[in-house]
């Protein structure tokens with residue numbers, strides 16, 4: 001089968017399509033024929049070598065954290081799935097490799113794919129949707145009527161957080177790039193501000209802040225009102241160690257006020273996201289669809305900024 005991998009850090013051109021053996025599903029695993037997978041922002045930083053001091057890199061390294069496709073085969077003990085089932089899901093925590101023709105994953109990483117979405121549409125959601133859902137529900141416990149600030153509102157996670165925040169009854173303020181302000185308002189934000197001109201000190205108070213940027217967290221934390229919660233999802237890729245340490249200390253010093261987590265959703269959460277997609281509470285937002293051969297171009301596009309939702313890789317099967 002084909003898979004995207006790289007064997008050194010560097011620009012997007014280090015990414016190559018290689019022929020590798022199709023995995024075999026072990027006990028409790030499902031072999032999925034991947035129809036589409038999304039392009040992950042964290043992986044661009046990793047590929048560039050920005051995380052080399054905090055993450056052990058074993059080369060060659062594969063790409064892709066989520067996927068939509070069909071069950072091709074099941075391993076021993078798997079009862080819930082049969083060949084042909086339409087599924088979506090995530091690679092195991094901290095594992096990558098969904099930008100490939102097949103993946104073998106534990107059955108708990110799958111759910112039935114939303115019936116109203118094509119595989120290309122569905123692939124935009126598993127990682128970003130479960131992250132935004134966990135941030136707003138389990139971590140922030142966002143309540144109707146609360147004021148929510150989404151910082152990084154037009155990217156993968158942010159575009160879902162805006163939609164979900166509205167669906168949960170919050171007043172949503174989006175911080176986004178200038179050319180995406182109208183777009184993010186159409187997505188559901190009540191207010192959209194240009195992050196290059198709106199300084200944290202100019203902003204109102206918020207009950208909940210979801211941050212996917214990772215810089216200036218102290219200044220944003222200061223915008224939390226009484227009982228406010230900030231969910232810090234990202235690290236500054238140019239100062240990863242300092243940023244991780246800083247956010248960790250903030251969360252340790254004020255655990256009710258600052259929360260951080262690494263997305264590792266349960267099967268129930270992945271299924272809950274599928275229901276939200278079917279109900280229309282969360283819609284996939286796709287910027288551009290690339291073929292597998294376009295993976296380097298997709299990384300270039302993501303790194304250039306201005307993304308609206310997710311870039312998706314179509315494996316060319318659907």
Ligand SMILES: NC(=O)c1ccc[n+]([C@@H]2O[C@H](COP(=O)([O-])OP(=O)(O)OC[C@H]3O[C@@H](n4cnc5c(N)ncnc54)[C@H](OP(=O)(O)O)[C@@H]3O)[C@@H](O)[C@H]2O)c1
Nearest residue numbers: 041042152154155156157177195212234262263305306307
């Ligand atoms: N903790 C977790 O479990 C978890 C899960 C998923 C993702 N993440 C992390 O979250 C981050 C975002 O992921 P993503 O998929 O949403 O990335 P993305 O699609 O690249 O989106 C990032 C967004 O942030 C915006 N942005 C950049 N600088 C900003 C600033 N100073 N103020 C406000 N917005 C700014 C970008 O806008 P422009 O492009 O217009 O500049 C873009 O819309 C990544 O670092 C990723 O690793 C963490």
